[in-house]
Amino acid sequence: MQTEIDPKEPIKVEKRPKKKKKNDSVVGYLLVAPALILILAISIWPVIQSFYFSLFDLQLNEPTKSEVHLDYQIDLDRYLQNFPFLVGAIDSEIDKGNSSEELTTIKSTLENLDEGIKEKPEAQENYDTINAKLDNFENIPADMKYIEIEEDVAQEFTTSVKEINADLRTINENGNLEQGDKIVGLSSALTEIVVEPNFVGFEHYKENLTDQRMWRSLWNTSVFTFISVLAELILGLAIALLINKAFLGRGLIRASILIPWAIPTAVAALMWKFLYDGQNGIVAKLFEDVGLVDRMAMLLTTDTGAMFSVIFADVWKTTPYMALLLLAGLQTISGSLYEAASIDGANKWKQFVTITLPLLKSSLLVALLFRTLDAFRVFDLIYVLTGGGPANSTETISMYAYTLMFKQTNFGEGSAISVVVFICVAIISGIFIKLLGSDLIKDGSGK
Amino acid sequence: MNKKAGPMFYVFLVVFVFLVMFPFLWMLASSIKPLSELFGDRAFNPFTSNPTLQNYVSVFVDYPFMRYLWNSTVVATITTVYTVLVASFAAYAIARLNFKGKPIILGVVLSVSMFPQVATISPIYIFLKNLGLTNSYLGLIIPYTTITLPLSIWLLVTFFRKIPFDLEEAARIDGASLWQTYWKVIMPLAVPGIFTTAILVFIAAWNEFLFALTINTADKFKTVPVGIALFQGQYTIPWGEISAATVVVTVPLVIMVLIFQRRIVSGLTSGSVKE
Numbered sequence: 001m002q003t004e005i006d007p008k009e010p011i012k013v014e015k016r017p018k019k020k021k022k023n024d025s026v027v028g029y030l031l032v033a034p035a036l037i038l039i040l041a042i043s044i045w046p047v048i049q050s051f052y053f054s055l056f057d058l059q060l061n062e063p064t065k066s067e068v069h070l071d072y073q074i075d076l077d078r079y080l081q082n083f084p085f086l087v088g089a090i091d092s093e094i095d096k097g098n099s100s101e102e103l104t105t106i107k108s109t110l111e112n113l114d115e116g117i118k119e120k121p122e123a124q125e126n127y128d129t130i131n132a133k134l135d136n137f138e139n140i141p142a143d144m145k146y147i148e149i150e151e152d153v154a155q156e157f158t159t160s161v162k163e164i165n166a167d168l169r170t171i172n173e174n175g176n177l178e179q180g181d182k183i184v185g186l187s188s189a190l191t192e193i194v195v196e197p198n199f200v201g202f203e204h205y206k207e208n209l210t211d212q213r214m215w216r217s218l219w220n221t222s223v224f225t226f227i228s229v230l231a232e233l234i235l236g237l238a239i240a241l242l243i244n245k246a247f248l249g250r251g252l253i254r255a256s257i258l259i260p261w262a263i264p265t266a267v268a269a270l271m272w273k274f275l276y277d278g279q280n281g282i283v284a285k286l287f288e289d290v291g292l293v294d295r296m297a298m299l300l301t302t303d304t305g306a307m308f309s310v311i312f313a314d315v316w317k318t319t320p321y322m323a324l325l326l327l328a329g330l331q332t333i334s335g336s337l338y339e340a341a342s343i344d345g346a347n348k349w350k351q352f353v354t355i356t357l358p359l360l361k362s363s364l365l366v367a368l369l370f371r372t373l374d375a376f377r378v379f380d381l382i383y384v385l386t387g388g389g390p391a392n393s394t395e396t397i398s399m400y401a402y403t404l405m406f407k408q409t410n411f412g413e414g415s416a417i418s419v420v421v422f423i424c425v426a427i428i429s430g431i432f433i434k435l436l437g438s439d440l441i442k443d444g445s446g447k
Numbered sequence: 448m449n450k451k452a453g454p455m456f457y458v459f460l461v462v463f464v465f466l467v468m469f470p471f472l473w474m475l476a477s478s479i480k481p482l483s484e485l486f487g488d489r490a491f492n493p494f495t496s497n498p499t500l501q502n503y504v505s506v507f508v509d510y511p512f513m514r515y516l517w518n519s520t521v522v523a524t525i526t527t528v529y530t531v532l533v534a535s536f537a538a539y540a541i542a543r544l545n546f547k548g549k550p551i552i553l554g555v556v557l558s559v560s561m562f563p564q565v566a567t568i569s570p571i572y573i574f575l576k577n578l579g580l581t582n583s584y585l586g587l588i589i590p591y592t593t594i595t596l597p598l599s600i601w602l603l604v605t606f607f608r609k610i611p612f613d614l615e616e617a618a619r620i621d622g623a624s625l626w627q628t629y630w631k632v633i634m635p636l637a638v639p640g641i642f643t644t645a646i647l648v649f650i651a652a653w654n655e656f657l658f659a660l661t662i663n664t665a666d667k668f669k670t671v672p673v674g675i676a677l678f679q680g681q682y683t684i685p686w687g688e689i690s691a692a693t694v695v696v697t698v699p700l701v702i703m704v705l706i707f708q709r710r711i712v713s714g715l716t717s718g719s720v721k722e
Binding site for chain 2: 023024025027028029031032034035036038039042043044045046047049050053060239242243245247249251252253254255256257258259260262263264265266267268269270271272273274275277279280282283285316320321324325328329373376377379380383384398401402405406411414415417418419421422425429
């Protein structure tokens with residue numbers, strides 16, 4: 001290495017700063033790229049997609065609505081299981097001379113419609129393949145089942161098929177058909193094979209804005225967030241102020257404080273469910289003895305009791321975390337400030353208001369921001385502890401979105417709710433970031 | 448504030464620690480009670496005269512609890528290793544190199560860390576389902592990136608910034624390449640920070656619930672939090688087993704927290720405190 005550098009040394013030194021800077025940015029972008037791509041693909045893109053899904057009537061357990069489609073489609077599989085048999089049955093009636101005049105018109109309409117479906121060459125191809133497969137009793141691959149058709153063709157198809165169905169019904173009621181019921185059945189089946197686009201625009205949002213359950217869950221979430229974060233803040237600050245001094249066994253205190261934070265929320269919720277139990281729960285018993293509740297069972301079976309229980313469990317789990325964050329903030333405040341203040345005759349309260357609070361402001365706001373967002377998206381605690389009950393009185397907005405999506409498989413409406421959650425979270429962080437100013441990003445820089 | 452602590456203070460501390468630990472201690476006491484003492488009047492008695500390990504045996508024999516533990520370990524470990532690796536590159540660049548757009552990148556990272564999981568779950572679920580990745584380890588590792596990557600970038604940037612710049616300058620002037628500087632100078636100094644980040648990421652991945660609940664529904668791929676939460680049957684709740692399982696998952700956490708508390712606290716508070 002050294003031998004190579006020797007002759008060119010002086011030139012290189014001169015050039016270095018410029019070259020290094022350019023090099024730096026290329027390497028910089030290269031190093032950041034993988035993380036940014038992942039964030040874009042796994043976090044940002046899904047949020048955009050959630051919004052897109054929320055504009056559709058997307059229902060995973062309904063075959064015709066399990067995907068988003070903007071176009072009209074025809075369920076070829078179903079069509080070909082009905083159409084040939086219908087035409088066949090009509091033919092045999094015509095041969096026998098039963099209402100042959102009306103039936104011949106109907107048959108020609110049907111055949112015209114059939115031509116309409118096969119108009120596009122690719123449709124014709126799918127049509128033939130499926131027909132062949134059906135003849136051999138083979139399964140139809142899912143991607144072949146549906147073909148796109150023009151809107152006017154689809155609409156014409158639907159209206160004519162409905163008319164035909166009605167006509168056939170009347171003919172059948174007049175009683176001159178041999179296989180009348182079969183023909184009517186087959187023609188009814190044809191009315192269900194057009195898949196309409198499931199784009200609904202802002203319909204889900206409109207429904208939700210007038211839906212009591214959604215407002216109630218939003219209200220529950222806000223109550224939960226506000227009360228629990230406020231309680232955590234007050235208790236956390238008190239604890240931080242109390243333990244901000246030198247004493248034996250600091251490490252032990254710190255560790256015991258961290259335990260509630262480290263336990264999985266689901267496990268903590270289950271623990272509390274045991275402690276709150278209406279018959280065997282020790283905490284329920286204590287609350288009853290103290291007179292906080294009239295009967296032990298009231299904790300988890302009444303609206304207020306359940307909300308209180310959930311908040312209490314959350315306060316237990318996160319106050320220590322809050323205290324830790326605030327303690328770290330307190331420790332950056334120099335002791336000399338307090339000494340100077342007490343020499344000037346300021347009492348404890350005055351010191352707290354004029355020194356501690358202003359200097360703690362940014363730590364306080366950051367801790368509040370993270371806790372508020374965490375509390376607002378609460379899911380596991382409530383899912384395990386109350387399941388949203390009794391009678392949805394502790395159902396939060398995340399719980400509601402989960403129920404819509406995974407219990408009712410209504411992904412369109414669930415996505416709409418999750419977009420609402422997202423917007424709420426964005427508003428909350430916006431407010432906090434405004435209060436914090438640019439402190440947040442600067443904090444990370446450690447100057 | 449170097450006030451000396453008085454005896455009353457220690458009384459307060461003992462009470463405080465007892466209150467914080469109470470639910471856990473109660474679970475510990477209940478986990479060794481025989482079934483008959485979990486219900487009725489004796490349920491309120493903290494100590495049992497007939498301690499039994501039956502609940503612990505049952506957790507491992509009657510439930511696939513070992514499997515849950517293994518699943519959680521695999522998912523959390525892989526998530527931690529891969530996120531911290533990817534994040535360390537990005538954080539190094541953001542903290543130490545000069546290029547345009549750094550505040551924007553940091554801003555994006557911070558906002559993404561605030562995303563509610565529920566806002567991403569429907570596309571992620573549909574995407575994983577179409578790829579056949581539901582009920583697999585990868586099916587959890589992929590979505591966990593949403594939570595862990597921003598967290599680790601954020602923490603690591605703070606740690607990388609604390610390393611003195613002079614060292615790097617010196618190494619570069621001595622002719623070390625960027626790669627050499629990274630591996631030989633920065634990395635050894637960043638190990639504590641990386642380790643701290645890894646602990647926090649591991650805990651976050653271990654504790655995650657919503658994705659685990661919705662994506663891996665087969666018993667074979669359930670993680671510990673979901674597994675325990677679904678112990679409760681339709682009509683009865685096996686409190687004895689639940690207590691035992693809670694103790695089994697909490698004890699390693701307690702030990703880990705005792706050993707690493709200093710690091711965890713430094714990780715939790717970095718970025719929230721001005722220095």
